[in-house]
């Protein structure tokens with residue numbers, strides 16, 4: 794795949810659509826330099842502090858949480874249709890227990906700017922540097938959310954990552970469908 798730089802707002806609707814269906818892959822390195830990828834279904838792209846930002850939500854129970862706490866960086870990789878099974882694996886197995894990437898048939902490479910694992914074969918990639926983090930405040934949640942996604946606690950930490958690179962592959966249309 795050949796990549797070129799992309800304005801971070803390009804293909805916004807398509808990226809959100811994929812995020813809420815098969816999910817996106819959140820890449821990060823653990824403290825020993827092992828690459829990890831976790832499927833995410835929640836997140837947001839926007840402009841904060843005069844910079845493009847990805848906000849991702851990661852529960853403390855995830856192996857990825859420790860990875861981002863350690864590295865202060867992450868990638869958001871948009872998988873093509875061919876990676877639907879890999880997304881299901883990355884969304885159900887933990888990098889804490891096994892070589893998840895190998896199980897999912899994925900490989901990773903280092904980011905060009907930040908220290909985050911970039912998942913190969915994903916036709917859109919964002920590299921992000923953590924600028925801020927905050928935790929969901931249980932007492933500020935509406936009842937509906939206290940009883941829904943947080944019925945068992947494990948309140949997400951929100952990571953605000955400045956998008957320092959956004960790239961798209963030349964065959965993106967064919968891969969995303």
Ligand SMILES: Cc1cc2nc3c(=O)[nH]c(=O)nc-3n(C[C@H](O)[C@H](O)[C@H](O)COP(=O)(O)O)c2cc1C
Nearest residue numbers: 816832833834835851852856857884885886887888
């Ligand atoms: C479609 C889908 C979306 C998900 N979205 C999120 C999310 O936004 N935040 C989160 O913390 N976990 C989310 N998960 C769960 C994690 O991907 C899952 O627990 C994963 O095994 C964690 O991997 P890790 O322990 O290697 O970090 C999602 C799972 C799926 C299948």
